[in-house]
Amino acid sequence: MPELLHARVEACYRLAEDFFKRPFPRPEVSFRLRGQKAGVAHLHENLLRFNPKLYEENREHFLQQTVAHEVAHLVAHQVFGPRIQPHGEEWQLIMRGVYELPPDRCHSYDVGRRKVTRYLYLCQCPDGEFPFSTQRHNLVRKGRRYFCRRCRATLVFSGEQRVE
Structure with missing residues (x-):
């Protein structure tokens, strides 16, 4: 598991803890995601899954934007509860207010189709x-x-x- 990605997850959590003045349980982090998605947050399992291929091909942007995007889902769920929209105003607040990043819903990484x-x-x-x-x-x-x-x-x- 890449140390830089773990360090970025931790940094995102520390920013959220400073902003919300409360601790958050750290998630399990997995690199078992394939296909077109760069990352997925499993809210009820407190699990983050990332796509290793897209990470390798887009490392700098991935660490900055994708990791924060997925952590923001878990933080929003823990702060505002399960009834919020995935990319709704609560999630956007965290992206803008905590991470000072644009609340982009989707990535633009090249996901070349594999042969079927x-x-x-x-x-x-x-x-x-x-x-x-x-x-x-x-x-x-x-x-x-x-x-x-x-x-x-x-x-x-x-x-x-x-x-x-």
């Missing part, structure tokens, strides 16, 4: 080709059936795969 495998399923229609995701293909292997809406035939795996 599609499994080709067929029906009896002349142009009846259906690309299935790995998840849907696995459901078929476990016994789930899908049908063509036009000919109503059961879709059958062709044995072909393609990577997109």
